[in-house]
Amino acid sequence: LKKEEVENIRADFPILSEQVKGQPLLYLDNAATSQTPTAVIDTIVDYYSRYNANIHRGVHHLSQTATDAFEEARATLQEHFGVDKPHQIIFTSGTTHSINIVASGMSALLKSGDEILVSAMEHHSNIVPWQMLCEKTGAVLKVIPMNEAGELDLKAYSALLNERTKMVFFNHISNALGTVNPVAQMVEMAHRVGAAVLVDGAQAAPHLVVNLKELGVDFYTASAHKMCGPTGIGMLYGKEEWLLKLPPYQGGGEMIAEVTFDKTTYADLPHKFEAGTPNVCGGIAFGAAVKYMNSIGLDKIGAYEEELTRYASEKLLEIPGLKIYGTAENKTSVISFNVEGLHPYDIGSLLDQMGIAVRTGHHCAQPIMDFYRIPGTVRASFSFYNTYEEADRLVAGVQRAVNMLQ
């Protein structure tokens, strides 16, 4: 992306013109939640202004219009992620929900002594549901270790895989370190021992062109609110054979074929996993967000963000005592750092006083913090609407905060 293009893109995001504490907002908390372009905001307003209705069951015009728009959004996601059939995309409330659908369903398919592997760099949402699953089934959770650079140890991973391994879980990009994991290779290794793979794509879907057929994953998750869409909506992708095998997560309306007090049969995909009234507006807005990102091009977005992250990292490292965690060769969009002798929270609070939004803490990835023996980090996470001038402003802000604290 050229400077001019980024300026045009910024004009699509009303919030970027906001002032915070008397300064122009500098938003660098994109890994937590991305901002929303007018195209998506207008989609939401249009939905509630013109065709708000419950879907799938209605014979009336509004219900039909809403149903068509919701299913069109599913088709947009299907195409975007290189998926064969629309019903392989399940609308969920987000990545956490998506992972819980799989973890909960797997409890019917695992037995005591089965092994499941989880990576050392997971978000809590990709750790806790598997621990709960292990408690229920007697399966054993094993951890794929990482090195100092924040890269998974593939030799150790290979040694952990065996015929007892039934499932493997890891994220595509780490939210705390920015590491991009070698998904296709890791999937192939898991499949060789017959294990299924779930990849948490919450951080990758906003930055990379993701073709799920090429990656070969069995399950993949994403959250719209990290992809220029609204909160409360996300997706679960599954290979058809897995979605058919997995029991439903919630019972209720929409997910049934036939109900009697003796027995209920479940609806076909995707409805089997979409009990109750879905987030209709959210689903439609998710589709609009993906279309918006594609109008710029995810390849261009990813390349720009990588350059910008590298630029900001190099500048930040000029600050004495500053250390960046996560120095993998293949990383993007996230800079997690500390300054010697200073608490991340203090730096974050001072940056906030300057209108700069970063995140501080363990980023829902306590095991990573334990690995580095730190309480947390300051995390600046970049999006394609961030600029080189903003990167300079971040660096100047951190330097100023350091001067004030030391």
Ligand code: PMP
């Ligand atoms: N996994 C990763 C890697 C994440 O970054 C996040 C969000 N911080 C999640 C899972 C959870 O996503 P959500 O809160 O949208 O369910």
